[in-house]
Amino acid sequence: MARLLVGVVALAAAFYVYALVDCLLFPRFRVRGLPKVAWVFVVILFPVVGGVLWFLVGRGRKRSARGPVYRTIGPDDDPEFLGGLRSDPVTEQQLRDLEQQLAEVEDDPDSKRTDNGRTER
Template identity: 75%
Template sequence: MARLLVGLVALAVAFYVYALVDCILFARVRVRGLPKIAWVFIVLLFPVVGGVLWFLIGRGRKASKRQVQYRTVGPDDDPEFLGALRADPVSDAQLRELEQQFAEKDDPDTRTDNGRSDR
C-alpha cells in the first residue's frame, strides 16, 4: 500500500510540474477562459486540480488552417511599403542640366595633366 501511495504522489508531482511548465510556456494568445497569469496561479495553488483545469479549460487548441497567420516581411518584399515610395522628384530637365554640368567639369580639353583646370 505504501508503494502505491508513493507512486501516486510521484505521479501527482510529475503532473503538477508538467502542468506548471506547460502553462508558463504556452502562447498567451491561445490561452482560454482567464488571463495566463491567473492560470499560473491556479496551477500553483491547486496542484492536481489546477493542472486538470488548465488542460481542460485554459489550454487552447492549435491554430486552425482558417486562422490568419502573420509573418514578418522585409521592406523590399512588402508591396505596401514599396507603393509608398515615390520616384525621385528630379525632373528630366533638371537631370539633363546636371549631366551637362558634370560633363563640363569632366571635359578633358579644359584639364591639365595633374587634374586641375587651366583657370
C-alpha cells in the same frame, strides 16, 4: 499500500510540474478562460485540480481565432499579385509604332553617331 501511495504522489508531482511548465511557456494569445497569470496561480494553488483545469479549459487549440496565422505564399499563388499582371504588356499597335520610329531614326541622313552609340540631330 505504501508503494502505491508513493507512486501516486510521484505521478501527481510529475503532472504538477508538467502542467506548471506548460502553463508558463504557453503563448499568451492562445490561453482561454482566464488571463495567463491567473492560470499560473490556479495551477500553483491547486496542484492536481489546477493542472486538470488548465489542460481542459485554459489551454487553447493550435489555431485560435484570436491569434495570428501566418502563411507565406509565393507570388504565383497570390491572387492580388496575379490580378495586377497584364497578359500582354505591349500591344501589337504599340510594337508597330515603335518599329516605325526606329526605322525613321535609322533612315534619317541628318543624324550623326556619337561615341556612345546614340544618335544626335
